[in-house]
Amino acid sequence: MDEMTITNAQYTSDLNATIKCTIDGVEMQVPCDPDNRHYAEIQKQIASGDLTIADAE
Amino acid sequence: MSRAREFADLAGSADAGGITGRNIVINGAMQVAQRATSASAKSSAGFHVVDRFKFINNTSTGAVDIEQSTTVPAGQGFGYSLKVSTSTAKATLTGTNEFGIQQRIEGQNLQVLNHGTSSASKATLSFWVRSNKTGTYVVWFYKEGSNRNIQRQFTISSADTWEKKALTIDGDTSGSIANDNSNELEFFIVLGTGPDRSSGTAPTAWETLDNADRYVGQTVNILDSTSNTFYLTGVQLEIGEKATPFDHSESYGETLAKCQRYYFKFLEGSTKEIGVAWYYTAAHASFMLRYPTTMRATPTGIDTTGTGYYTIYRNGGSDAINSITFENGSTEQYSAYNNSEASGTAGQAGLVRSTNASAKVEFDAEL
Numbered sequence: 001m002d003e004m005t006i007t008n009a010q011y012t013s014d015l016n017a018t019i020k021c022t023i024d025g026v027e028m029q030v031p032c033d034p035d036n037r038h039y040a041e042i043q044k045q046i047a048s049g050d051l052t053i054a055d056a057e
Numbered sequence: 058m059s060r061a062r063e064f065a066d067l068a069g070s071a072d073a074g075g076i077t078g079r080n081i082v083i084n085g086a087m088q089v090a091q092r093a094t095s096a097s098a099k100s101s102a103g104f105h106v107v108d109r110f111k112f113i114n115n116t117s118t119g120a121v122d123i124e125q126s127t128t129v130p131a132g133q134g135f136g137y138s139l140k141v142s143t144s145t146a147k148a149t150l151t152g153t154n155e156f157g158i159q160q161r162i163e164g165q166n167l168q169v170l171n172h173g174t175s176s177a178s179k180a181t182l183s184f185w186v187r188s189n190k191t192g193t194y195v196v197w198f199y200k201e202g203s204n205r206n207i208q209r210q211f212t213i214s215s216a217d218t219w220e221k222k223a224l225t226i227d228g229d230t231s232g233s234i235a236n237d238n239s240n241e242l243e244f245f246i247v248l249g250t251g252p253d254r255s256s257g258t259a260p261t262a263w264e265t266l267d268n269a270d271r272y273v274g275q276t277v278n279i280l281d282s283t284s285n286t287f288y289l290t291g292v293q294l295e296i297g298e299k300a301t302p303f304d305h306s307e308s309y310g311e312t313l314a315k316c317q318r319y320y321f322k323f324l325e326g327s328t329k330e331i332g333v334a335w336y337y338t339a340a341h342a343s344f345m346l347r348y349p350t351t352m353r354a355t356p357t358g359i360d361t362t363g364t365g366y367y368t369i370y371r372n373g374g375s376d377a378i379n380s381i382t383f384e385n386g387s388t389e390q391y392s393a394y395n396n397s398e399a400s401g402t403a404g405q406a407g408l409v410r411s412t413n414a415s416a417k418v419e420f421d422a423e424l
Contacts, residue, residue, distance in 0.1 A: 003102070012384065018382075018384060024101055024102075024103065027362070029357065029383040031356070033386075035238060035353070035355070036355055037423060038357045
Protein backbone atom coordinates (compact mmCIF):
# COMPACT_ATOMS: atom_id res chain seq x y z
CA MET A 1 0.00 0.00 0.00
CA ASP A 2 3.03 2.26 0.34
CA GLU A 3 4.42 2.22 -3.14
CA MET A 4 6.26 5.51 -3.67
CA THR A 5 8.07 6.78 -6.73
CA ILE A 6 11.27 8.39 -5.45
CA THR A 7 13.76 10.23 -7.66
CA ASN A 8 16.54 12.84 -7.44
CA ALA A 9 17.65 11.87 -3.93
CA GLN A 10 20.53 13.93 -2.52
CA TYR A 11 21.75 14.84 0.96
CA THR A 12 21.02 18.49 1.64
CA SER A 13 24.19 19.21 3.65
CA ASP A 14 27.34 17.62 4.99
CA LEU A 15 25.43 16.74 8.17
CA ASN A 16 23.73 13.97 6.13
CA ALA A 17 20.67 14.55 8.32
CA THR A 18 18.18 15.28 5.54
CA ILE A 19 17.65 13.99 2.01
CA LYS A 20 16.09 16.18 -0.66
CA CYS A 21 14.12 14.09 -3.17
CA THR A 22 10.99 13.96 -5.27
CA ILE A 23 8.30 11.59 -3.97
CA ASP A 24 5.27 10.96 -6.16
CA GLY A 25 5.95 14.23 -7.96
CA VAL A 26 6.37 16.38 -4.84
CA GLU A 27 9.75 17.75 -3.75
CA MET A 28 10.35 16.81 -0.11
CA GLN A 29 13.13 16.95 2.45
CA VAL A 30 13.25 13.67 4.34
CA PRO A 31 15.05 13.32 7.70
CA CYS A 32 17.24 10.28 8.33
CA ASP A 33 14.85 8.95 10.97
CA PRO A 34 13.89 5.27 10.63
CA ASP A 35 10.45 6.08 12.10
CA ASN A 36 9.76 8.44 9.19
CA ARG A 37 7.75 6.58 6.53
CA HIS A 38 9.49 8.34 3.63
CA TYR A 39 12.95 7.50 5.00
CA ALA A 40 11.87 3.90 5.59
CA GLU A 41 10.82 3.68 1.96
CA ILE A 42 14.10 5.28 0.81
CA GLN A 43 16.01 2.64 2.77
CA LYS A 44 13.90 -0.10 1.24
CA GLN A 45 14.55 1.15 -2.30
CA ILE A 46 18.28 1.51 -1.60
CA ALA A 47 18.39 -2.07 -0.32
CA SER A 48 16.65 -3.31 -3.46
CA GLY A 49 19.06 -1.39 -5.67
CA ASP A 50 16.40 0.93 -7.04
CA LEU A 51 17.71 4.17 -5.50
CA THR A 52 20.98 5.85 -4.64
CA ILE A 53 21.55 9.06 -2.70
CA ALA A 54 23.94 11.64 -4.08
CA ASP A 55 26.35 13.46 -1.78
CA ALA A 56 25.60 17.02 -0.74
CA GLU A 57 26.84 19.70 -3.11
CA MET B 58 -27.74 3.10 45.24
CA SER B 59 -27.46 -0.55 44.31
CA ARG B 60 -24.66 -1.88 42.12
CA ALA B 61 -27.27 -2.97 39.59
CA ARG B 62 -28.58 0.61 39.41
CA GLU B 63 -25.05 1.98 38.99
CA PHE B 64 -24.38 -0.38 36.10
CA ALA B 65 -27.71 0.47 34.50
CA ASP B 66 -26.91 4.17 34.77
CA LEU B 67 -23.44 3.58 33.33
CA ALA B 68 -24.91 1.77 30.34
CA GLY B 69 -27.40 4.58 29.83
CA SER B 70 -24.63 7.14 30.02
CA ALA B 71 -22.67 5.30 27.36
CA ASP B 72 -25.70 5.19 25.10
CA ALA B 73 -26.03 8.94 25.48
CA GLY B 74 -22.37 9.47 24.70
CA GLY B 75 -21.55 10.10 28.33
CA ILE B 76 -18.38 8.00 28.49
CA THR B 77 -15.76 10.06 26.72
CA GLY B 78 -12.37 9.42 25.22
CA ARG B 79 -13.21 5.93 24.03
CA ASN B 80 -12.63 6.48 20.31
CA ILE B 81 -9.24 5.18 19.14
CA VAL B 82 -9.75 6.68 15.68
CA ILE B 83 -8.48 10.24 15.19
CA ASN B 84 -10.67 12.76 13.32
CA GLY B 85 -13.52 10.29 12.89
CA ALA B 86 -15.99 13.14 12.38
CA MET B 87 -13.88 14.46 9.47
CA GLN B 88 -13.62 17.90 11.10
CA VAL B 89 -9.95 18.63 10.51
CA ALA B 90 -8.67 19.15 6.96
CA GLN B 91 -5.34 20.98 7.22
CA ARG B 92 -4.11 20.08 3.73
CA ALA B 93 -7.20 20.96 1.71
CA THR B 94 -10.97 20.72 1.80
CA SER B 95 -11.08 19.22 -1.68
CA ALA B 96 -8.82 17.55 -4.22
CA SER B 97 -9.55 16.73 -7.85
CA ALA B 98 -8.72 13.80 -10.10
CA LYS B 99 -6.58 11.91 -7.60
CA SER B 100 -5.16 8.76 -9.15
CA SER B 101 -2.48 8.03 -6.56
CA ALA B 102 -2.35 7.22 -2.87
CA GLY B 103 -1.97 9.96 -0.29
CA PHE B 104 -3.41 12.08 2.48
CA HIS B 105 -5.26 14.38 0.13
CA VAL B 106 -8.07 15.99 2.18
CA VAL B 107 -9.22 15.25 5.75
CA ASP B 108 -6.47 14.55 8.26
CA ARG B 109 -5.43 11.01 9.24
CA PHE B 110 -7.52 9.33 6.52
CA LYS B 111 -5.33 8.09 3.70
CA PHE B 112 -6.72 7.47 0.27
CA ILE B 113 -5.34 4.29 -1.30
CA ASN B 114 -5.38 3.92 -5.08
CA ASN B 115 -2.97 1.83 -7.14
CA THR B 116 -5.31 1.36 -10.10
CA SER B 117 -3.17 3.65 -12.33
CA THR B 118 -6.03 5.00 -14.40
CA GLY B 119 -8.96 5.25 -11.99
CA ALA B 120 -9.25 8.68 -10.38
CA VAL B 121 -11.52 10.37 -7.89
CA ASP B 122 -12.45 13.75 -6.53
CA ILE B 123 -12.26 13.91 -2.74
CA GLU B 124 -14.03 16.46 -0.58
CA GLN B 125 -14.73 17.42 3.01
CA SER B 126 -18.48 17.45 2.44
CA THR B 127 -21.25 19.03 4.49
CA THR B 128 -23.60 16.20 3.50
CA VAL B 129 -24.10 14.35 6.80
CA PRO B 130 -26.61 12.01 8.44
CA ALA B 131 -29.42 14.11 9.88
CA GLY B 132 -29.64 14.62 13.61
CA GLN B 133 -26.39 12.85 14.51
CA GLY B 134 -24.32 15.91 15.38
CA PHE B 135 -21.87 15.73 12.47
CA GLY B 136 -20.74 18.75 10.47
CA TYR B 137 -18.70 16.97 7.83
CA SER B 138 -18.23 13.75 5.94
CA LEU B 139 -15.52 12.51 3.59
CA LYS B 140 -16.90 12.31 0.06
CA VAL B 141 -15.31 10.32 -2.76
CA SER B 142 -16.62 10.79 -6.33
CA THR B 143 -15.27 8.90 -9.31
CA SER B 144 -13.84 11.30 -11.89
CA THR B 145 -12.18 8.78 -14.21
CA ALA B 146 -13.74 5.35 -14.26
CA LYS B 147 -12.00 1.99 -14.34
CA ALA B 148 -14.79 -0.47 -14.94
CA THR B 149 -12.80 -3.62 -14.21
CA LEU B 150 -10.11 -3.73 -11.55
CA THR B 151 -7.26 -6.10 -12.29
CA GLY B 152 -4.37 -7.87 -10.56
CA THR B 153 -3.43 -6.29 -7.25
CA ASN B 154 -5.56 -3.19 -7.74
CA GLU B 155 -6.87 -1.82 -4.47
CA PHE B 156 -8.85 1.27 -3.79
CA GLY B 157 -10.30 2.68 -0.57
CA ILE B 158 -9.87 4.65 2.65
CA GLN B 159 -7.37 3.77 5.39
CA GLN B 160 -6.31 4.91 8.83
CA ARG B 161 -3.20 3.63 10.62
CA ILE B 162 -2.93 3.65 14.42
CA GLU B 163 0.13 3.89 16.65
CA GLY B 164 0.89 0.93 18.91
CA GLN B 165 0.98 3.07 22.04
CA ASN B 166 -2.67 3.98 21.43
CA LEU B 167 -3.63 0.30 21.19
CA GLN B 168 -2.29 -1.31 24.35
CA VAL B 169 -5.83 -1.45 25.72
CA LEU B 170 -6.57 -4.19 23.16
CA ASN B 171 -4.25 -6.59 25.05
CA HIS B 172 -3.37 -8.41 21.85
CA GLY B 173 -0.89 -11.21 22.24
CA THR B 174 -2.32 -12.17 25.63
CA SER B 175 -5.15 -14.36 26.88
CA SER B 176 -6.95 -11.12 27.83
CA ALA B 177 -7.17 -9.86 24.25
CA SER B 178 -10.26 -7.67 23.86
CA LYS B 179 -12.83 -7.52 21.13
CA ALA B 180 -13.17 -4.14 19.44
CA THR B 181 -15.94 -2.55 17.41
CA LEU B 182 -15.56 -0.24 14.44
CA SER B 183 -18.66 1.83 13.71
CA PHE B 184 -19.28 4.44 11.04
CA TRP B 185 -21.91 6.10 8.88
CA VAL B 186 -21.85 5.47 5.13
CA ARG B 187 -23.86 6.51 2.11
CA SER B 188 -23.45 5.56 -1.54
CA ASN B 189 -25.42 5.05 -4.71
CA LYS B 190 -23.59 1.70 -4.98
CA THR B 191 -25.44 -0.97 -3.04
CA GLY B 192 -23.71 -4.26 -2.33
CA THR B 193 -21.11 -5.81 -0.06
CA TYR B 194 -18.06 -3.91 1.15
CA VAL B 195 -15.06 -5.27 3.07
CA VAL B 196 -13.24 -3.63 5.96
CA TRP B 197 -9.78 -5.12 6.29
CA PHE B 198 -7.83 -4.94 9.56
CA TYR B 199 -4.08 -5.53 9.46
CA LYS B 200 -1.35 -5.63 12.07
CA GLU B 201 1.91 -4.87 10.27
CA GLY B 202 4.07 -5.71 13.29
CA SER B 203 2.92 -9.32 13.34
CA ASN B 204 1.71 -9.57 9.71
CA ARG B 205 -1.75 -10.74 10.82
CA ASN B 206 -5.11 -9.78 9.39
CA ILE B 207 -8.86 -10.18 9.76
CA GLN B 208 -11.78 -8.77 7.78
CA ARG B 209 -15.42 -7.96 8.25
CA GLN B 210 -18.09 -7.12 5.69
CA PHE B 211 -21.02 -4.73 5.56
CA THR B 212 -23.80 -4.17 3.09
CA ILE B 213 -25.25 -0.97 1.76
CA SER B 214 -28.80 -1.96 0.99
CA SER B 215 -30.45 1.37 0.17
CA ALA B 216 -28.92 3.65 -2.42
CA ASP B 217 -28.13 7.24 -1.45
CA THR B 218 -29.25 6.71 2.14
CA TRP B 219 -27.15 7.18 5.27
CA GLU B 220 -26.72 3.92 7.17
CA LYS B 221 -24.80 3.22 10.38
CA LYS B 222 -22.60 0.13 10.36
CA ALA B 223 -20.92 -1.64 13.27
CA LEU B 224 -18.33 -4.37 12.85
CA THR B 225 -16.85 -6.28 15.79
CA ILE B 226 -13.48 -7.97 15.50
CA ASP B 227 -12.11 -10.58 17.85
CA GLY B 228 -9.26 -10.04 20.24
CA ASP B 229 -6.06 -11.64 18.97
CA THR B 230 -4.29 -13.80 21.54
CA SER B 231 -1.31 -13.96 19.19
CA GLY B 232 0.45 -11.08 17.51
CA SER B 233 1.29 -8.65 20.30
CA ILE B 234 1.20 -4.93 19.64
CA ALA B 235 4.42 -2.98 20.18
CA ASN B 236 4.03 -0.17 22.70
CA ASP B 237 5.66 2.47 20.53
CA ASN B 238 5.06 4.99 17.74
CA SER B 239 4.94 2.46 14.90
CA ASN B 240 1.97 1.44 12.76
CA GLU B 241 0.45 -1.45 14.69
CA LEU B 242 -3.13 -1.58 13.40
CA GLU B 243 -4.72 -0.25 10.25
CA PHE B 244 -8.23 -0.51 8.97
CA PHE B 245 -9.02 -0.21 5.29
CA ILE B 246 -12.53 0.44 4.01
CA VAL B 247 -12.38 -1.20 0.60
CA LEU B 248 -14.07 0.57 -2.30
CA GLY B 249 -12.74 -1.72 -5.02
CA THR B 250 -10.33 -4.62 -5.49
CA GLY B 251 -8.62 -6.66 -8.17
CA PRO B 252 -8.73 -10.48 -8.20
CA ASP B 253 -5.25 -10.94 -6.74
CA ARG B 254 -6.52 -9.46 -3.47
CA SER B 255 -9.85 -11.27 -3.40
CA SER B 256 -9.47 -14.77 -4.83
CA GLY B 257 -8.70 -16.71 -1.64
CA THR B 258 -10.65 -17.32 1.54
CA ALA B 259 -11.89 -14.47 3.69
CA PRO B 260 -9.91 -14.16 6.97
CA THR B 261 -12.84 -14.16 9.41
CA ALA B 262 -10.49 -14.78 12.35
CA TRP B 263 -7.04 -13.29 12.98
CA GLU B 264 -4.51 -15.14 10.86
CA THR B 265 -1.21 -14.64 9.07
CA LEU B 266 -1.62 -12.50 5.96
CA ASP B 267 -2.28 -14.16 2.63
CA ASN B 268 -2.64 -11.38 0.06
CA ALA B 269 -5.21 -13.34 -1.96
CA ASP B 270 -7.53 -13.41 1.07
CA ARG B 271 -7.59 -9.75 2.01
CA TYR B 272 -10.75 -8.43 0.36
CA VAL B 273 -12.67 -11.61 -0.46
CA GLY B 274 -16.38 -10.80 -0.55
CA GLN B 275 -16.06 -7.25 -1.90
CA THR B 276 -18.66 -6.87 -4.64
CA VAL B 277 -18.62 -3.11 -5.11
CA ASN B 278 -16.25 -1.17 -7.33
CA ILE B 279 -16.82 2.53 -6.76
CA LEU B 280 -14.55 3.24 -9.73
CA ASP B 281 -16.81 1.53 -12.25
CA SER B 282 -18.75 4.68 -13.16
CA THR B 283 -18.32 8.44 -12.94
CA SER B 284 -21.81 8.53 -11.42
CA ASN B 285 -20.57 6.90 -8.21
CA THR B 286 -20.17 8.60 -4.85
CA PHE B 287 -19.26 7.31 -1.39
CA TYR B 288 -19.62 9.24 1.88
CA LEU B 289 -18.08 8.35 5.25
CA THR B 290 -18.28 9.94 8.72
CA GLY B 291 -18.58 9.13 12.41
CA VAL B 292 -15.77 6.59 12.37
CA GLN B 293 -15.19 5.15 15.82
CA LEU B 294 -13.11 2.21 17.08
CA GLU B 295 -13.73 1.21 20.68
CA ILE B 296 -13.18 -1.68 23.02
CA GLY B 297 -15.96 -4.24 23.33
CA GLU B 298 -18.75 -5.69 21.24
CA LYS B 299 -21.10 -2.73 21.43
CA ALA B 300 -21.05 0.30 19.14
CA THR B 301 -21.84 3.24 21.39
CA PRO B 302 -22.94 6.58 19.93
CA PHE B 303 -20.12 8.60 18.38
CA ASP B 304 -18.08 10.44 21.03
CA HIS B 305 -18.71 14.11 20.27
CA SER B 306 -17.10 15.30 23.51
CA GLU B 307 -13.73 16.02 21.90
CA SER B 308 -13.35 19.67 20.89
CA TYR B 309 -12.12 20.77 17.47
CA GLY B 310 -8.92 22.01 19.13
CA GLU B 311 -8.27 18.65 20.73
CA THR B 312 -8.80 16.83 17.44
CA LEU B 313 -6.57 19.33 15.62
CA ALA B 314 -3.77 18.80 18.15
CA LYS B 315 -4.05 15.03 17.73
CA CYS B 316 -3.86 15.42 13.94
CA GLN B 317 -0.83 17.73 14.21
CA ARG B 318 1.16 14.91 15.75
CA TYR B 319 1.09 13.39 12.24
CA TYR B 320 0.88 16.42 9.94
CA PHE B 321 1.30 20.13 10.58
CA LYS B 322 0.70 22.88 8.07
CA PHE B 323 3.14 25.53 9.32
CA LEU B 324 1.91 28.17 6.90
CA GLU B 325 0.05 28.72 3.66
CA GLY B 326 -0.15 32.00 1.82
CA SER B 327 1.52 35.37 2.05
CA THR B 328 2.56 37.46 5.09
CA LYS B 329 2.95 34.55 7.47
CA GLU B 330 5.83 34.78 9.94
CA ILE B 331 8.30 31.90 10.00
CA GLY B 332 10.89 32.93 12.57
CA VAL B 333 13.97 34.91 13.45
CA ALA B 334 16.97 34.50 11.17
CA TRP B 335 20.64 35.15 11.71
CA TYR B 336 23.33 35.43 9.09
CA TYR B 337 25.88 32.70 9.77
CA THR B 338 27.83 34.10 6.82
CA ALA B 339 26.92 36.82 4.34
CA ALA B 340 25.27 34.24 2.08
CA HIS B 341 23.90 31.79 4.65
CA ALA B 342 20.90 32.75 6.80
CA SER B 343 19.73 30.23 9.43
CA PHE B 344 16.44 30.05 11.33
CA MET B 345 14.33 27.65 13.40
CA LEU B 346 10.81 26.30 13.00
CA ARG B 347 8.91 24.77 15.94
CA TYR B 348 5.79 22.61 15.83
CA PRO B 349 2.83 23.18 18.19
CA THR B 350 2.94 19.60 19.47
CA THR B 351 5.46 16.78 19.61
CA MET B 352 5.25 14.93 16.33
CA ARG B 353 5.17 11.15 16.00
CA ALA B 354 8.58 11.03 14.29
CA THR B 355 10.98 13.55 12.81
CA PRO B 356 8.80 14.86 10.00
CA THR B 357 9.45 15.27 6.31
CA GLY B 358 9.67 18.97 5.48
CA ILE B 359 7.89 20.27 2.41
CA ASP B 360 8.35 23.85 1.18
CA THR B 361 6.55 25.10 -1.88
CA THR B 362 9.15 27.03 -3.83
CA GLY B 363 9.20 29.90 -6.31
CA THR B 364 10.85 33.22 -6.98
CA GLY B 365 10.55 35.41 -3.90
CA TYR B 366 8.13 33.09 -2.09
CA TYR B 367 9.87 34.01 1.19
CA THR B 368 11.73 37.13 2.36
CA ILE B 369 14.30 37.81 5.06
CA TYR B 370 13.97 41.38 6.37
CA ARG B 371 17.25 42.64 7.88
CA ASN B 372 19.17 45.86 8.47
CA GLY B 373 16.57 48.11 6.82
CA GLY B 374 16.52 45.96 3.68
CA SER B 375 15.41 42.53 2.58
CA ASP B 376 16.52 39.38 0.76
CA ALA B 377 13.89 37.68 -1.37
CA ILE B 378 14.54 33.93 -1.20
CA ASN B 379 12.98 31.13 -3.20
CA SER B 380 13.22 28.14 -0.90
CA ILE B 381 13.96 26.77 2.53
CA THR B 382 16.43 23.98 3.23
CA PHE B 383 15.58 21.90 6.29
CA GLU B 384 18.79 20.92 7.99
CA ASN B 385 18.49 19.09 11.31
CA GLY B 386 15.12 18.00 12.61
CA SER B 387 13.57 16.36 15.64
CA THR B 388 10.05 15.61 16.84
CA GLU B 389 10.00 19.17 18.28
CA GLN B 390 11.63 21.47 15.73
CA TYR B 391 13.76 21.93 12.63
CA SER B 392 16.75 24.10 11.90
CA ALA B 393 16.65 25.52 8.40
CA TYR B 394 18.58 27.86 6.17
CA ASN B 395 18.87 29.54 2.83
CA ASN B 396 22.25 29.87 1.17
CA SER B 397 21.20 30.41 -2.41
CA GLU B 398 19.62 33.87 -2.38
CA ALA B 399 20.53 35.21 1.09
CA SER B 400 22.87 38.18 0.78
CA GLY B 401 23.48 40.04 4.03
CA THR B 402 26.31 40.53 6.45
CA ALA B 403 27.54 37.88 8.85
CA GLY B 404 26.13 38.52 12.32
CA GLN B 405 23.02 40.37 11.18
CA ALA B 406 19.60 39.21 12.36
CA GLY B 407 16.32 39.33 10.50
CA LEU B 408 12.73 38.20 10.22
CA VAL B 409 11.66 35.42 7.80
CA ARG B 410 8.20 35.82 6.30
CA SER B 411 6.25 34.26 3.44
CA THR B 412 5.71 36.75 0.64
CA ASN B 413 3.71 34.90 -2.00
CA ALA B 414 0.15 33.59 -1.98
CA SER B 415 1.42 30.18 -3.11
CA ALA B 416 4.00 29.84 -0.34
CA LYS B 417 3.46 26.79 1.84
CA VAL B 418 5.47 24.97 4.51
CA GLU B 419 4.36 21.57 5.79
CA PHE B 420 5.64 18.83 8.09
CA ASP B 421 4.60 15.22 7.58
CA ALA B 422 5.10 12.44 10.16
CA GLU B 423 2.20 10.24 9.07
CA LEU B 424 2.28 6.50 9.57
